[in-house]
């Protein structure tokens with residue numbers, strides 16, 4: 045099973061399976077002994093970004109399991125420096141027999157991309173390696189760090205004896221901190237977990253990581269953390285925002301207010317536990333390095349049993365598979381033809397269109413977003429003469445609506461279905477030019493690919509020419525959905541942007 049993102053774990057039962065397995069590895073990790081239960085598969089540890097803990101614990105975990113290891117540290121000794129692509133590099137490594145790929149890389153979405161590339165190579169083209177194989181995300185840019193989350197959960201479970209019913213504060217760089225993102229998604233699956241978010245202005249947690257989380261307060265003061273059971277501190281990820289000078293200056297000015305030292309800790313809940321994925325800089329004071337309330341170093345030690353459990357998953361021949369990506373077949377659910385002969389005339393705002401489409405019941409003020417989306421989808425839709433009618437009176441849509449008229453055009457189903465996902469009340473009318481109107485109803489597509497690029501400049505799809513962008517729709521049925529990049533998980537379109 046690939047371990048790429050916490051968002052792949054739809055159920056907490058899957059998470060608990062990994063945790064049970066991690067707990068069972070603790071005796072093996074403490075004895076630092078090999079187990080003979082596993083095949084001696086080859087694991088590539090490819091760390092293109094700096095790492096001490098994650099790399100070291102994967103290495104130790106792999107040794108404890110008796111795996112063979114190939115190390116790639118940095119890009120300096122690889123053909124990436126000769127502009128080789130990640131895709132070719134990992135095809136090569138697979139062809140040399142690796143079955144497990146632990147990857148840390150700056151471009152967001154790299155592990156998912158590699159998993160996809162390998163799925164077409166191993167088994168189909170490789171002579172030596174028929175798989176199965178496993179990709180483990182050891183941190184992709186600002187996006188995710190799921191293996192850290194599993195060890196964070198193991199720490200919480202071992203420290204408190206439970207994973208539900210507590211208040212946790214997550215603090216500091218919540219915008220760029222991938223450990224905070226993955227943890228937030230895992231906590232959203234638990235029950236009775238209240239979350240306090242604290243960060244300087246400009247470093248708040250992006251909305252997609254707060255989905256489903258019971259956030260009871262959000263502020264820019266550490267004082268909000270005083271009653272928490274756990275405070276999860278993160279490092280200011282200055283390497284990810286130092287080029288943004290105004291942000292860097294404003295954060296640097298307040299960093300002294302974000303230090304947890306003995307004086308501050310003594311004013312908080314006496315039973316509090318301070319966690320930190322490490323490395324720390326100054327956010328946890330040196331005067332509490334060995335304070336029993338700070339469990340950051342024990343937390344790091346849980347990295348070994350956790351990563352043993354995750355690697356062991358990859359050594360089993362039967363893998364957990366995530367549900368296959370759906371298809372875009374049958375997007376058109378229903379067509380209702382209406383004849384407009386005799387007394388019946390089309391509604392007034394339809395009348396400028398002789399032949400083409402009327403996109404109706406668009407939320408007021410959103411017509412230009414619809415046009416923007418159609419422009420972004422132009423490789424699917426082509427460009428066409430269009431006209432925007434704003435603020436039409438409507439009994440639906442709270443009294444007013446926008447309308448877009450498309451002359452001499454019939455949009456493909458995938459474009460209509462995409463608009464339907466983002467604006468569920470929107471209606472689609474096709475006028476073939478023979479005194480009839482066809483009302484068309486669509487379902488939300490499973491995936492949107494071809495012709496769209498992710499807007500995140502650090503997304504792997506912006507970096508690798510072979511990468512085919514792909515978007516999924518997330519959100520509840522009947523509500524506006526959001527289109528999310530399948531690789532870097534950035535939200536391309538979301539109702540909150542409209």
Ligand code: NCD
Nearest residue numbers: 097098183223279321322323
């Ligand atoms: C973190 C990381 O690399 O994301 N460290 C870790 O893996 N334990 C946190 C950080 O770099 O601040």
